[in-house]
Amino acid sequence: MSSALKLSQKEATFNHEVVTRFELYNSLFQTLPFYQVKDTGILLPFFSSHCEKETAEHRSPTEIIESFFKKYVPDIDNREQINRMFRFIQYIERQVVLFDAIEDSLFNKIGRTDDSGSLQSLLQMAGQSDTIRNAVSDELKKFSLRLVLTAHPTQFYPGPVLGIITDLIEALKVNDLNNIDVLLQQLGKTPFFNKTSPTPVDEASSLAWFLENTFYHAAAAIQAKLEEEFDIDLTDGHQVLEMGFWPGGDRDGNPNVTTETTAAVASLLRQILFRCYYRDFRVLKRRITFRGIEKTISRLEKLLYQNAFAPPQNPKDLQSELLSLLESVRQTLITDHDGLFMNIVDGLIQKVRLFGCYFATLDIRQDSRVLRNVFKYCTQQSQIKSGLGKGYEALSEEEKLKTIPFNEADFHCPDDEDEMCKDTLNTIRLVQQIQQSNGEKACQRFIISNCQRASDILQLMNLFLWSGWKKESLSVDFIPLFEMVNDLQHASEIMESLYVHPAYKAHLERRGNRQTIMLGFSDSTKDGGYLMANWSIYKAKVELTALARKYGIDLAFFDGRGGPPARGGGKTHRFYASMGSEIANEHIQLTIQGQTVSSQYGSVETARYNVEQLINAGIVSALKPNDNDLLSQGSKALITEMADESYRLFMELRQHPLFVEYLEKFSPLKLLSKINISSRPTKRNADAALKLEDLRAISFVTSWSQLKQNIPGFYGVGTALQKIKNDGKWKEAKELYCSSGFFKTMVDNCMMSMSKSDFRVTAYLEKDKKFSAFWKMLRDEYDLTRVMLLELTDSEVLMQEYPVESRSIAIRERIVLPLVTMQHYALQCINRPGHEELRDVYNKLVIRTVYGIVNAGRNLA
Numbered sequence: 001m002s003s004a005l006k007l008s009q010k011e012a013t014f015n016h017e018v019v020t021r022f023e024l025y026n027s028l029f030q031t032l033p034f035y036q037v038k039d040t041g042i043l044l045p046f047f048s049s050h051c052e053k054e055t056a057e058h059r060s061p062t063e064i065i066e067s068f069f070k071k072y073v074p075d076i077d078n079r080e081q082i083n084r085m086f087r088f089i090q091y092i093e094r095q096v097v098l099f100d101a102i103e104d105s106l107f108n109k110i111g112r113t114d115d116s117g118s119l120q121s122l123l124q125m126a127g128q129s130d131t132i133r134n135a136v137s138d139e140l141k142k143f144s145l146r147l148v149l150t151a152h153p154t155q156f157y158p159g160p161v162l163g164i165i166t167d168l169i170e171a172l173k174v175n176d177l178n179n180i181d182v183l184l185q186q187l188g189k190t191p192f193f194n195k196t197s198p199t200p201v202d203e204a205s206s207l208a209w210f211l212e213n214t215f216y217h218a219a220a221a222i223q224a225k226l227e228e229e230f231d232i233d234l235t236d237g238h239q240v241l242e243m244g245f246w247p248g249g250d251r252d253g254n255p256n257v258t259t260e261t262t263a264a265v266a267s268l269l270r271q272i273l274f275r276c277y278y279r280d281f282r283v284l285k286r287r288i289t290f291r292g293i294e295k296t297i298s299r300l301e302k303l304l305y306q307n308a309f310a311p312p313q314n315p316k317d318l319q320s321e322l323l324s325l326l327e328s329v330r331q332t333l334i335t336d337h338d339g340l341f342m343n344i345v346d347g348l349i350q351k352v353r354l355f356g357c358y359f360a361t362l363d364i365r366q367d368s369r370v371l372r373n374v375f376k377y378c379t380q381q382s383q384i385k386s387g388l389g390k391g392y393e394a395l396s397e398e399e400k401l402k403t404i405p406f407n408e409a410d411f412h413c414p415d416d417e418d419e420m421c422k423d424t425l426n427t428i429r430l431v432q433q434i435q436q437s438n439g440e441k442a443c444q445r446f447i448i449s450n451c452q453r454a455s456d457i458l459q460l461m462n463l464f465l466w467s468g469w470k471k472e473s474l475s476v477d478f479i480p481l482f483e484m485v486n487d488l489q490h491a492s493e494i495m496e497s498l499y500v501h502p503a504y505k506a507h508l509e510r511r512g513n514r515q516t517i518m519l520g521f522s523d524s525t526k527d528g529g530y531l532m533a534n535w536s537i538y539k540a541k542v543e544l545t546a547l548a549r550k551y552g553i554d555l556a557f558f559d560g561r562g563g564p565p566a567r568g569g570g571k572t573h574r575f576y577a578s579m580g581s582e583i584a585n586e587h588i589q590l591t592i593q594g595q596t597v598s599s600q601y602g603s604v605e606t607a608r609y610n611v612e613q614l615i616n617a618g619i620v621s622a623l624k625p626n627d628n629d630l631l632s633q634g635s636k637a638l639i640t641e642m643a644d645e646s647y648r649l650f651m652e653l654r655q656h657p658l659f660v661e662y663l664e665k666f667s668p669l670k671l672l673s674k675i676n677i678s679s680r681p682t683k684r685n686a687d688a689a690l691k692l693e694d695l696r697a698i699s700f701v702t703s704w705s706q707l708k709q710n711i712p713g714f715y716g717v718g719t720a721l722q723k724i725k726n727d728g729k730w731k732e733a734k735e736l737y738c739s740s741g742f743f744k745t746m747v748d749n750c751m752m753s754m755s756k757s758d759f760r761v762t763a764y765l766e767k768d769k770k771f772s773a774f775w776k777m778l779r780d781e782y783d784l785t786r787v788m789l790l791e792l793t794d795s796e797v798l799m800q801e802y803p804v805e806s807r808s809i810a811i812r813e814r815i816v817l818p819l820v821t822m823q824h825y826a827l828q829c830i831n832r833p834g835h836e837e838l839r840d841v842y843n844k845l846v847i848r849t850v851y852g853i854v855n856a857g858r859n860l861a
Helices: 003-029 038-054 061-072 076-103 107-111 119-126 130-142 159-173 178-191 200-229 259-287 295-310 319-336 342-355 368-379 388-394 397-403 419-438 454-465 485-489 491-499 501-508 521-527 530-550 570-575 595-601 603-622 635-654 659-666 669-674 697-706 718-727 730-739 743-754 763-767 774-794 803-833 836-857
Strands: 144-149 241-245 365-369 445-449 477-482 512-522 553-559 589-593
Touching: 003 076, 003 107, 003 178, 003 319, 003 803, 038 061, 038 076, 038 803, 061 076, 061 803, 076 159, 076 178, 076 570, 076 803, 076 836, 107 603, 107 659, 107 743, 119 130, 119 200, 119 241, 119 603, 130 521, 130 603, 144 200, 144 553, 144 603, 159 200, 200 241, 200 259, 200 595, 200 603, 241 603, 259 295, 259 342, 342 635, 365 368, 365 419, 368 419, 368 445, 368 454, 397 454, 419 454, 419 512, 445 454, 445 512, 454 477, 454 501, 485 491, 485 530, 491 501, 491 512, 491 530, 512 530, 521 530, 521 635, 521 697, 530 553, 530 635, 530 718, 530 743, 570 603, 570 743, 589 595, 589 603, 595 603, 635 718, 635 730, 635 774, 659 669, 659 697, 659 774, 659 803, 669 697, 669 836, 697 836, 718 730, 718 774, 730 774, 743 774, 743 803, 763 774, 803 836
Parallel strands: 144 241, 144 589, 365 445, 445 477, 477 512, 512 553, 553 589
Antiparallel strands: none
């Protein structure tokens, strides 16, 4: 069957199964008697239709809202109009959930957009011959995938709502109308947001829901399949799939994360894991009722129950003991009971090997500037005897590398010391305690964000040695995070300084000569624009890979990716599948955050599919490297030329005098900090005036997505492509799109960003005295980029190659258009004089709309 016919069939299935069912259940949904206003469900279709019609005619949000109430509800005052809008929001938020649930319930029919990337396709490839099977097996023994859940503030569904969604998906799969009706009622009465900002521990609890309900089962199922089909075994210490966790460990720019927080989250992860084990054990105990095994079962039950429900104050790593007990049960079943129910025991053994006593590795992250200050403080403490005088700060980088002493001490930071110093040094000590209680893998990575020099790593290493750690047993990996375009350009020289440094070289040898380097997509996009960010990271990976191979280092790239293409998201697995042999790809590590967590990993089914896609991408790119993925010098020069041109335009935009003011005035940027979804401030230096460099990339990208302009995902691309065409290189660009997986994925993701943009929403700004020219500049680049991309890809519409995804986006955009309209109406009211008494109400209206818009976009933030 041709790929075009397959796409056509999937699109037809989507229209029949998803769209029709949504319209059916939505009509049921709109008759539900929600709080206060009974006719909201009746009015909402008229309001949605009105917004569509008036937006198409470029009416302003104020004109749209006022004309709607004048036409349909003329006898109510302004306060009651606002009240109705809040009720509309309540409905639309839940419409988004309904659409999500319907799509997810039909995942096997319409969600598998790329069947070639599944584990099944890997098995089919291995089935061709023993030689290929052995090759796959060998690659799996070297390959690893690490998914790191992060606490960035775009996962808006609280735990109770996630539970309802899960149940709703199951009910929809079998068209259980009674249950669907009850669940929709429950959804209508369940709050979608917190009245207070969550603590870091709250965030950890929220994300741990996915560990407990999806990854615990999905990871075990994938591991079982791999072990069954290939010659791999967890007993050799190598894991194909590993989980990471940032909430409670990531303190970069978040003063709410403390040593106590980190300890609490480590304990939380351990306890939740033991509850999972205990649930599995209950099944095991119900089946294994034979003689000769009672004492072992009793000991297992006591250990699991105690650690699940009454954990000791100073727990120990019980992985070895649990495995020993389970192996004893297994052996008895084989010897005395014909192996009956051995599969149940094997399943639990496998999970204990996978997750130990920690569930996911808790990463510690801190900004290099904070760590430098802590190091400076320590050099001034006489107990440490560092031998570094006041002149150390004035030394050149080269001299510092020679001077850092790497002496050991047992310094305890006084309780009355600076909070940052105390937190850093106490956390370094805590890492050792977590390793003793939960296992070494529980907390063994320290990430240095904004890493700009080799001394940032070496000084941190010395902080560990001054805090009671010993060189020979320093079981911690130090991971530099390179984020800005300039830092990416200098990353290889920083790493070479480390690879040749005697102390760091010895440490790497003790850690198996494996180095992880983190690269930040979000901040690099904010810093240099979409094309430049992606190309800078690609080039940095090529240079860093060559360097690692030169020094015999097993290199792992850890990609800091967000949900949208502007933050490294989009069709992520295709990026990894398109890495040429110039880029180390045996270890794939990436952050999973925001709505990407629930949209791609919200059920065992979707989690398995997306994990399998990434494993397949890594294995296939190693076994069947595509020659076209190895970019020629001509192709590199062409992309460099495009990246430079887009960078020039993006920097002109950033430096425009109206840039920050436009974002502040017409997006909810200033109000994001009031949304109770995160413990983390929306910008660094929270008390200072807004500066672009302090603004977090997630807030930057979210604000543009709320504006429906998605500037970070496309701005400069059209101008860059036009320059290439004007220079007579258009044929080469089109050939590059057809041949290079990397360039194609970058372009396709750009089109996804643009599909979620709608300049009609802000078309009223074309007549604004102050911002007219600025808005036109943005709109013109969007129009140019659209024209150039359609010509480049030989398409008639954006995302023509992905009709199901395109249709899904279009429906979601239609659902949330009333939210967008209400948000911009409220912002217009806030910006106009004369609405002071209602300012707080309008602020709340803006804040409430943000939730639904991001949830509907699924990877908008």
